Amino acid sequence: MEYSVESRNVSRTFKKGKNEGIEGTVRALDDVSIKIRSGELFGLLGPNGAGKTTLIKIFCTLLLPSKGSAYVGGHDVVKDADSVRRIINMISGGETPGYGILTVNENLWFFSQLYGMRGDIAKGRIKELLEAVGLADQGNTRMNRLSSGMKQRLNVARGFMNDPEVLFLDEPTLGLDVISAKQIRGYIRKWVNTQPQKTVLLTTHYMAEADELCDRVGIIHAGRVVACDTPSNLKDMMKNKTVFQFKVAGESDFTRLNSIKGVVGLSWTHHIESDLSTLKVVLADQAAAPEVESALRQPGSKILSLETPEPTLEDVFIHLVGKGLE
Amino acid sequence: MERNIRTIVARTYVRVVGGFREPSWLIWDTILPMLSLSAYIYVYKVMNAPREFTGFVILGGAMIAFWLNVLWSMAAQLYWEKETGNLEPFLIAPISRMAMLMGMAIGGIFNTTIRALGIVAAGILVFQVEFLVGDPFAALIIFALTMIALYSLGMVFASLFLMYGREAWHTSHLLQEPIYFLSGFYFPVKFLPFWLQVAASAIPVTFGMDAIRRILILGEGFQDVSIHVIVLAAFSVILFLMARWALRYMEQMGRREGRLTLRWQ
Numbered sequence: 001m002e003y004s005v006e007s008r009n010v011s012r013t014f015k016k017g018k019n020e021g022i023e024g025t026v027r028a029l030d031d032v033s034i035k036i037r038s039g040e041l042f043g044l045l046g047p048n049g050a051g052k053t054t055l056i057k058i059f060c061t062l063l064l065p066s067k068g069s070a071y072v073g074g075h076d077v078v079k080d081a082d083s084v085r086r087i088i089n090m091i092s093g094g095e096t097p098g099y100g101i102l103t104v105n106e107n108l109w110f111f112s113q114l115y116g117m118r119g120d121i122a123k124g125r126i127k128e129l130l131e132a133v134g135l136a137d138q139g140n141t142r143m144n145r146l147s148s149g150m151k152q153r154l155n156v157a158r159g160f161m162n163d164p165e166v167l168f169l170d171e172p173t174l175g176l177d178v179i180s181a182k183q184i185r186g187y188i189r190k191w192v193n194t195q196p197q198k199t200v201l202l203t204t205h206y207m208a209e210a211d212e213l214c215d216r217v218g219i220i221h222a223g224r225v226v227a228c229d230t231p232s233n234l235k236d237m238m239k240n241k242t243v244f245q246f247k248v249a250g251e252s253d254f255t256r257l258n259s260i261k262g263v264v265g266l267s268w269t270h271h272i273e274s275d276l277s278t279l280k281v282v283l284a285d286q287a288a289a290p291e292v293e294s295a296l297r298q299p300g301s302k303i304l305s306l307e308t309p310e311p312t313l314e315d316v317f318i319h320l321v322g323k324g325l326e
Numbered sequence: 327m328e329r330n331i332r333t334i335v336a337r338t339y340v341r342v343v344g345g346f347r348e349p350s351w352l353i354w355d356t357i358l359p360m361l362s363l364s365a366y367i368y369v370y371k372v373m374n375a376p377r378e379f380t381g382f383v384i385l386g387g388a389m390i391a392f393w394l395n396v397l398w399s400m401a402a403q404l405y406w407e408k409e410t411g412n413l414e415p416f417l418i419a420p421i422s423r424m425a426m427l428m429g430m431a432i433g434g435i436f437n438t439t440i441r442a443l444g445i446v447a448a449g450i451l452v453f454q455v456e457f458l459v460g461d462p463f464a465a466l467i468i469f470a471l472t473m474i475a476l477y478s479l480g481m482v483f484a485s486l487f488l489m490y491g492r493e494a495w496h497t498s499h500l501l502q503e504p505i506y507f508l509s510g511f512y513f514p515v516k517f518l519p520f521w522l523q524v525a526a527s528a529i530p531v532t533f534g535m536d537a538i539r540r541i542l543i544l545g546e547g548f549q550d551v552s553i554h555v556i557v558l559a560a561f562s563v564i565l566f567l568m569a570r571w572a573l574r575y576m577e578q579m580g581r582r583e584g585r586l587t588l589r590w591q
Contacts, residue, residue: 062581114333
């Protein structure tokens with residue numbers, strides 16, 4: 001079967017310069033092999049610096065792999081970059097490409113011309129996309145007068161302009177408010193559902209986004225794909241594990257819990273103002289639970305609540321990597 | 327081909343429309359250059375230089391507008407596109423990089439021609455410069471070839487800015503004043519020592535400047551500037567091909583080293 005997006009043992013290293021204080025190389029990707037079928041919405045989930053953007057840039061022909069090969073639509077991204085570019089587009093979250101002096105309509109028209117779109121076709125497409133991203137009434141507004149959220153939605157519209165066969169979404173909802181993010185996710189899902197031959201590779205560090213949208217998820221950490229399956233199968237990996245979620249007051253560092261036998265991994269977030277921490281502990285064995293509880297009961301800290309939530313993709317990540325996404 | 331033509335038109339549109347939506351530049355970019363041009367003109371008047379030197383300076387001032395547009399606007403364009411997040415969408419689109427830069431060049435030539443005509447008009451009004459147009463057709467050919475050569479040079483610089491970013495600013499700074507001097511923007515190059523004239527002949531705008539002056543101020547014809555036409559045509563071809571090669575080479579190097587879309591470098 002020919003896959004829509006495929007990488008075969010792709011590695012990518014970057015040289016560190018002398019003026020960065022460290023000489024040598026940084027391995028951003030290490031022997032990554034993934035295969036994405038046509039019509040699939042594939043998620044790549046991992047923390048910042050895991051290699052997600054590096055992999056997307058290789059697929060989008062912005063970066064050459066140091067080793068291995070990559071293909072999009074059956075075309076080699078190194079040897080046949082032009083053929084790849086005809087069928088792809090990319091949306092990077094947090095980016096707002098365009099020209100401030102031009103209106104929303106003019107900006108989208110500009111980007112449509114990079115794909116050779118006729119004026120009448122572009123006009124119809126622009127109208128459709130602006131409605132989809134909630135900017136229908138901003139067509140004649142100059143881009144430099146839009147809010148940052150509106151600019152990001154414009155960026156999303158730009159990415160769909162050429163109706164690509166393969167769409168790369170690099171954290172597309174980064175920085176968007178909850179409602180806008182939900183709207184964008186809804187449009188992405190609808191686009192894939194109504195066009196079964198379209199393929200999407202989405203990178204994110206929001207587990208809920210990956211869980212909600214993706215047919216399959218690859219978990220990436222330190223340049224390596226550590227797991228790749230459907231969200232439900234990945235969560236099934238946790239069926240022999242137990243996840244405890246504590247709310248703890250008066251403590252902000254729980255690293256010492258890693259030394260307890262049976263603790264597979266843990267992750268926490270600390271809220272400075274309230275001095276409350278939300279701690280997740282993944283245990284290989286429930287028998288370790290009392291020891292964890294006992295370790296948390298120390299002078300100055302107090303367990304406020306304890307839950308055993310249903311496993312999430314974050315728990316899968318903690319189990320595989322030993323620590324959380326944050 | 328159609329895609330590249332549409333790209334050229336679209337990028338030209340951005341430049342031209344951008345220029346007209348903030349038109350205050352037309353006033354400042356005409357009045358301020360006239361101050362330094364006036365200084366040269368008054369020095370020549372004090373020295374009792376031939377009358378045509380006033381016209382030489384005005385035409386030099388008009389040509390400086392193009393040189394500065396090439397050096398700072400054209401050359402740095404890909405760098406600014408990178409900083410504003412436009413470069414990635416350009417590079418992943420199935421278009422020729424030259425098409426993108428040609429759109430920028432045509433838009434730049436259009437806007438700068440308006441600026442240059444403003445300087446010439448100011449020169450005529452304030453200093454009563456007289457033009458003896460020997461051969462308008464020759465003037466157009468010389469102008470067109472000079473622009474092709476100059477903006478092809480700008481595309482070569484654009485490839486440097488693409489890779490080296492802010493470091494390339496220093497190259498532009500380095501080139502600005504020496505080119506003012508060697509190209510004869512303020513005085514004819516024939517007054518320079520021979521070895522400097524030889525150095526100046528490596529710059530396309532030197533030939534364009536000299537030919538334009540001969541045609542528009544001294545009333546000479548196509549026959550008198552035929553060598554200039556040949557040299558400028560050769561410069562145009564060589565620099566265009568160099569720009570094409572440099573862009574491909576720099577882009578490939580950027581993809582290999584991971585610096586293509588790296589910011590603040």
